[in-house]
Amino acid sequence: MSKILNLFVALGCLAAAPGIEAASPRLDHLQPQGGQRGTEVAVTLIGGRVGQDPQQILFYDPGIELKSIERIDDNQAKATLAIAADCQPGIHGLRVRTATGLTNLRTFHVGTLPEISEVEPNGDFAAPQSIAIGSTVNGVITNEDVDYFVIEAQEGDRLSVEVEGLRLGRTFFDPAIAILDEERFEVAASDDSPLMQQDAFCSVVAPKSGKYIVEMRETSYRGDDASTYRLHIGKFPRPAxxxxxxxxxxxxxxxxxxxxxxxxxxxxxxxxxxxxxxxxxxxxxxxxxxxxxxxxxxIDAANVIEAEPNQELDNATRGELPAAFCGVIEQAGALDRFRFAAKKGEVWDVNLVAREIRSPLDAIVRLRKASGEELAGSDDNAGRPDSYIRFTVPEDGEYVCDVVDHLQQGGPTYAYRLEITKPRPAVDIVLEERSQFEATEVVVPQGGRAAVMVTANRAEFGGELNVGFGALPAGLSQETVVLAGDYNRLPVLLRATPEAPLAGQLTTITAELTDKSQPLLNRFRQQTWLVRGSNNVNVWSHYANQGAVAVAQPLPFSIKIVEPKAPLVQSGSKDLRVVAEKKDGFDGRIAVRMLYDPPGLSSHQGIGIEPGQTEAVIPLTTNPQAWARDWRIIVIAEADVNGTVRTASEFATLKIAPQYLAMAYPTAATEQGKAIDYAIGITQTTPFNGAAKVELVGLPPGVTTTPQEITKDSTEVKFPLQVAADARVGHHKQLYCVITIMENDEPVIHTIGTGELRIDAPLPPPQTAQEGLPATGESS
Known part of the structure; x- marks a missing residue:
């Protein structure tokens, strides 16, 4: 369970006075970036507006308590953290809550050793920084920088060195470490490692008593002020x-x-x-x-430990499904086999887990009948080096799985788990990013609203879902829609009462079938992109199974949708009217946009309610495949109030409907200067009242016509085309009609096409005599 620690300042629950609101705090980094468990640590929080009324830190993992937090200046705050003696070492995600919002997620790193700082100059091997063995050094590697530290060790001591560099999540930093003796001979060195990925560790037994120098650098001798590290040096155990x-x-x-x-x-x-x-x-x-x-x-399956020898079909380690078959490829070229019984028609997921438990094994899995006939094989799975097979049992009997390393390597740490389990109905839930590569936080202004999009992808089942947040801060409520069985996205609207206390909370998002016919495994996961490489490839991210929700100070504006009274048809268009209410003292621009576009609909993204105005329209258009149904829509509004603030409208219903009529276009031809009637056949499916205006669009230069009218009984519309003597010659294939039908005093605009008009140049007049010759009967 996540631990959420509230710390309110004196006026934290009061609304901000007009004109002093602040918003969108950010957390760029913490200084220091970690601390020793069992101690209290004073940490400076650094980032835009993080010092403007800081009130709370939300911790994603247990073991850290906020003792106090106070402003330094607008962009800095000081927090005192108490780290429990049994706090899990490693990465702890956190967000800071101010009176006006939540920061992005950053990480704080808990260590097990006393903390010290790097002291420059320490870039000379002959003059390293002297430290006590059993220390965590906080330092930075700048360009072409190398840091050296000297320790004393006795022969037979275990000497362990581990670095946190990339895992601090600040920049693309690939550290390399080495342990050297006094003569500069390398005792151990490490760049990357399966356990630490692009970070590194060394752990050796000291071959003699004396001094050892630890070298710390970037692997390519690059670096900058953001290339910070935490270097752990001690006698601690370091299994892989x-x-x-x-x-x-x-x-x-x-x-x-x-x-x-x-x-x-x-x-x-x-x-x-x-x-x-x-x-x-x-x-x-x-x-x-x-x-x-x-x-x-x-996982809910018993472990079955391999029993050697098990490299042959007839001595494969036996187990009963479901099971996690566990083994180690201890030698290069080794093969492990496991045998199990299965019945015809059963479906099993065969999942080889090695890299996920930080083993160096790059496994290949082969599935066989007991006779040795191969049925399936897998190397990588979705770009990851672990393997996966979906196995439908062809007949009752016994089957065997092989496990080998892709490069025929092996060793004492090449461990794996071959998990064979039945598929389970599950739903993978994601809180959609508001901005690309930014994990979404939910901030609801007092007396206002916020809205987010949730994706729920079904696995092994279908049907309608109820999806929503779990526990919320006091004063918050939520409204959702039923997620249709053929769709995977839905909006969630959160409302705060005017009296809701300023507070924040971590919560999850869950889904269940509306008919509750079977339980579902809920897998909510939120990715925070911390370091990206070329082409925005993910290099280091933080993953959490909770999202952050907070109540913030009220905003100086609100918005609402003027709900459409008539539908938007496929291949149609509509203006969505949005109205703002601005409080006294605020007249800034309010950007408005749809929270989401239903399939087949496109909305304009650059619309704003300008200063001096209280309304705007968002143009909507649909393609022929737009999903025809009632959609619950929301509009998001953003403004700059000492930083970006946002709110949401209430729900409104937008009906997308099939077109009311179809049109059959002829292929017509005429000549320059010759008028023509262009008749289009009409098939009507949805009756309408009154007359509809029909405009023929896409005519070539030199061709004009006038709008026509039709009624619900019309089977044809005829356009008289006036064709000028210099009208453009050619095949003109982009004719279409715009039909405006009034319904409930609103236009229902159809765009229906396409037709073709060919315009030819007139033939020259016939000649009656050959030019230059006398007529018949004349003498020469």
């Missing part, structure tokens, strides 16, 4: 993988810790009853605790 890599929720399991230089160790861990998004086990012994935990998976 925990085997068997997981278990059932709520189960106590015994782990074999692989890869530590002092050898394998055993540890017991009680898994949570409710699996979190990222659960890690941090190894500890009498010399300390690892700075980064080992990831563990939780």
């Amino acid at each position: 993988v925990a085997f068997p890599g997981g278990g059932k929720p709520g189960q106590e399991i015994e782990l074999k810790l692989l890869g530590d230089p002092l050898g394998e160790k055993l540890a017991k861990v009680k898994l949570p009853d409710v699996p979190p998004l990222d659960f890690r086990f941090a190894a500890e012994d009498e010399f300390g605790a690892a700075a980064t935990g080992l990831p563990l998976r939780m």
Whole structure:
């Protein structure tokens, strides 16, 4: 459960006076970026407007408590954090809430060692910074910078060095570390690692007593002021993988810790009853605790540990499905096999997990009949190096799975879990990004509204869904729509009462079938893009299974939709009218846009209610495939009030309907200077009252006509075309009609096409005699 810590300032629940509102605080970074568990840490929060009335920090993980928070200046605040002695080491996401909003997510990093700072100059191997073994160094690598630190160790000591660089989420920073002896011989070195990805660790047994120098740099000798690091140097255990890599929720399991230089160790861990998004086990012994935990998976299937030898079909390790078959490819070229029984028609998901538990194994899985006949195989899965097979059992019998490394490599840390489970009805839920690469936070102004879009993708089931937020701060309510069985997006509208306290909360989003016919596995996940590479490739992100919601000070404006009284038809257009109410003292521009466009509809994105105005219209157009049904729509309004603020309209209903009529266009031909009647056949499907105006559009230069009228009984409309003597010659294939039907005093505009008009140049007049010759009967 996430821990949410409220800290209100004296006037935190009061509305801001007109003219002093602030908005959209940001958090660029924290200084320092981490602290030792079991201590209190003073942290400076740095970012635009983060110092304007800071009130609360929302922590995504338990173990950190906010003791105090206060303003330094508009763009800085000071917070005192108390880190519990049993706080999980590693990454902790957080957001700051001010009186006017929520910041973006940043990370705070919890360590296990006393914290110190890098002291320059320390870029000379001969003059390194002296530190005590058992320290976390906070430093920065600038361009072509190398930092050196010297420690004392005894022969036989375990010497562990680990760096957090890219994982701090500030910039594309690829650290490299090395442990050197006094003669500058390399004892150990690391750039990337399966456990740390682009960060690194070394863990060795000191070969002799004496001084050791730790080298810290960027792998290509690049760097800048944002290339900060946390370098953990101590005698702590540093296993690379925990085997068997997981278990059932709520189960106590015994782990074999692989890869530590002092050898394998055993540890017991009680898994949570409710699996979190990222659960890690941090190894500890009498010399300390690892700075980064080992990831563990939780599924409702028993572990089946491989029994060697198991490389042949007839000695494959047996298990009963569902199961997690667990093993290690300990030697290069090794093959592990597992055998199980299955019945015809059963469907099983065969999921090989290795990189997800930070194993170096790049596995290939092959599925066979017991006779050895291969049925399916998998190398990578959706661009990831782990493997997946959906297996429909062809007949009753026994089957065998092979596990090998893609490059025929192996080693003591090449662990894996081959999880074979039945598909489960599940829904993957995403809080859609408001701006690309920005995780959406929900801020609701007192007495106002906010709206967001949610995507709910169904897996292994269909049907209508009820989707919505869980617990919300006091004074907030929500309204949603039923998510149709053939669609995966829906708007959620949140309202705050004028008296709602200023507060923030982390919550989740859930979905259930409207008929409650079966339970669904809900998988809500929000990605925060922290570091992106070339072409915006994801390099490092934070993932959370909760979203942030807050109540903020009221805004100086509100908006509403003038609900359409007539439908918008396929291949049609409509102006959506939006009205603003501006409070005294505010007359800024209010940008308005649709929260979302239903399939087949396009809305103009550049509309605003200008200063001195209170209304605007958003042009809407549809294509022929627009989904015909009633849509619940919302308009979002944004303005600059010392930063961007936003609110939402109430729901309105927009009906998208099929066209009321169809038209059959002829292919007509005429000559320059010759008028023609262009008759278009009409088939009507939806009766309408009164006369409809029909305009023929797309005529070539030199051709004119006049609008016509039709009624619900018309079967044809005829346009008299006036064709000038210099009308453009050629085939003109872009003729179409714009039909305006009035319904409930609103236009229902159809655009229906297309027709063709050919214009030819007239033939020359016939000649009666050959030019230059005398007529018949004349003498020469």
